Amino acid sequence: MFLIKYIKEVFGAVKSLAIGMRRTLSYFVRPKEIITQQYPDERPVIAERFRGEVVLMHDENNEHACTGCTACELACPNGTIKIVTKFDTTPEGKKKKALDTFVYRLEMCTMCNLCVEACPTSAIKMDTAYEHSVFDRNKLTKKLNNEGSKIRSGVE
């Protein structure tokens, strides 16, 4: 009695294994359904909203929309952003706060998007760049505003 049950079980196991193996082997004759990508020879398609890094947008005149209000710095949960401000003199002779350096430490950023949400002038956005590896950690601390850039006129 025990022997019959045992043999039955073994045959059942072999049968269910064969069903599973048939499924596995069926993929050999359908190579189209194999989804391995040969990175970096094949470049992946990156979603347009992918959060890869924070960038400060500059237009063709090398102008940005950042007023230096530090709202992004305050919104950031982990101190990734540091806004250094300076005082510009307007043509009327008044002093006006402006952005001096936008320090962004990529190695600390968690891509949470809170800074972009907080910016009142939509000066920053998330970019889709994803290959960030460098040999020296210091290279990850970036200055986001271009050399010689200034604030776009009309942005308050």
Added chain:
Amino acid sequence: MYSTTEIVKQSTAEGEMVINIGPQHPATHGVLHFVITLNGETIKKVEPHLGYIHRSIEKMCESLSYRQFVYVTSRMDYLSSHINNHACCLVTEQALQIELPARALVIRVLMDELTRLASHMLWWASMAMDIGALTPFFHAFREREMITDIFEDTCGTRLTMNYMVPGGVLMDLHPDFQKKVHAFINQFKTKLPEYDELVTDNIIFQNRTKGIGYLSRESAISYGCTGPVARASGVSCDVRKHFPYAIYDKLDFKEIIDTGCDSWARYKVRMQEMRQSLHIIEQLIDNIPEGDFQAKTKAVLKPPKGEFYSKVETARGELGVYIVSEGATTPYRIKFRSPGFSNLSALEHMAVGGKIGDFVAVMGSIDLVIPDIDR
């Protein structure tokens, strides 16, 4: 924490042996350390050692504002990050009495259920892998990849979302969202029978999980187990049914309960839950209401003085968020009641008396995510 000599000293009984599983063991799916006392092959004692990945998230949240602390919780149970974020937003909304637009509610439920599916798929893959079948892993990841692609399109991230914010969701749905979810539903429906062929119907798999890791209904309640672990012991505990949040009270879905109490029952419950999640998504995907995706909220959130608690059903069980507010911009105290911790505490009860070879099959059926246990 014990030193090695202390551990050896404890096992003075004749013929007993102490072995360590982890902290870097592939079957623990993270840095969890078990000290197991054996008599021959029979497990006498299981002692989990925690703390390898403790980041003091609760303390960290106390220094972050009500908008900021949401993102940290994606790092607790990283497989249900949407649902964790949902719990945190719920508690803030409850404190400030924010009414959500209908569109935001539907988007949240859709994201939650997609997350649950993705999480259960990963569990299915790793459970089969623990028991010795490597192929299912690739099958599950193929379908899971479609879900992460959907998340990437809409949220911009694949794992740690920070997509739900107090008052709604961060961004509107991507224009391709509905099309991609439909494609996923079709693909998943044709592939689910394949999952069953590969693992569920496999006699070897069934024999390795049936009758293993017995957890009675009473013990499941007394250990505070929730989620599929408790439901496989016959405890009805689905937060979505008993304390509905978002729009779960208007949806048609079944709470899966099994009375098998063993690893096989827990496996079956999760497989059925996947079908229920799919059913929920099908009900909603063509009926997303138009309108705002975020309610108007103040720039700085300041909940009134008091204590607030809200809970949600993650893929692993009940996640509770408890906040004490002093009326400031940051919470005075935060406590998370994570499902993984309670489920892990029942592991010793399940494993003692069993064989060491079955330990992995028991552990796999609990679906442990270590950062959720340690926080």
